Amino acid sequence: MDYKVVRLSEIFNFPAIKGVTEKFILDNPGNIPVYGGKKTETPIGYIKDNLPGVKYFENCLAWNREGSVGYVFWHKHKFTTNDHHRPMILKEKYKDVINLEYVRIVLEKKLLRLGLSWSKTAAKKKVKEIEIEIPIKENGEFDIEKQNEIAQKYKKIQMFKKELQQYTEKLEILSVTVSGKYSYRSISLGDTTYFKLSIGKRIVKKDIFRDNLEGDKIPIYSANVYKPFGYINQKKAEKKYCVKSGPVLIWGIDGKFDWNYIPDGQMFCPTDHCGVLEIKNEDIYPQYFLYVLRNEKNKYGFDRTFRASLRNVKENIVINIPIKENGDFDLELQQQIAKRYTELEKMRHEIIKKLRKIQHLELEVEIE
16 A cells, blocks of 8 residues: 655644643633543543633644653543643644544554653654655545555454453452351451461661572562561661561552562561561461462552551451361461462463453554
């Protein structure tokens, strides 16, 4: 298929704007959306219509000059912008031969590939000079039907990727439950007969290393229990802070509430945003505990307001542990349940990994 290389300034006007401020939005609430530099078509606020001195636009493209730089949107309704978002108006003579969605797709890809950022913005002067390829007919006129076809294909793929994203998000929060009937005993995490709970200490910035390339430091865990916050010299940690060794379970006190398992013999240093659960009874299997705690983490309502503090965890979390007929903890059954849970979790994460890979495949708008 043939195409023509066109500079954007040839087919679009780039009007000057007077971007509204946050204060102006607060002082003039209304129903006209104000767009800024967000990655999605989400307004930063709404103002009244027909305000003096405000420039309004409708049914046109607009791109992020700053913020999430390079993202392009087709706003079909009336709107205005702040300084981070800039409109581009298709010239009247091209309105029947140019598909704005096609241009949006091609332009956004070009802008995102430039690696723009806060320090390297998508300034109007730069965008006006960008050249895009537009399909043409045999007579050299713009081929609106081919543009429509490409835009429709892109829309279908984007809808598919959006559905994948929704499935992935559901899988990420899904609780994997191993079914089975068994007798159990309910025990509170505040029961000191079976558990010892503690939190780490605040670690000063100068003692933290961002990597462990030499392999002579131990990891620091904070609110994110899956990834070390940094690394610290072991001797300094033992002298000034708090060093623990697995097997233990850790949880995040602030932010996203979750649990992780530190294996036997692995040393680490928890901060004051990381809780540590030590199991004092050998017949309680740590990996089984991890399974139960992860699957029930959402029912307690811990968040940044209702923090998973030492006191709240002790007072609110109760765990059901399988027991034998004589009432003793059933270690073997705990191990069986934990093994099945681990296998299911592995499968779930593999599916999520594959879905993520598909979602990030880049669609090429090809002109054949």
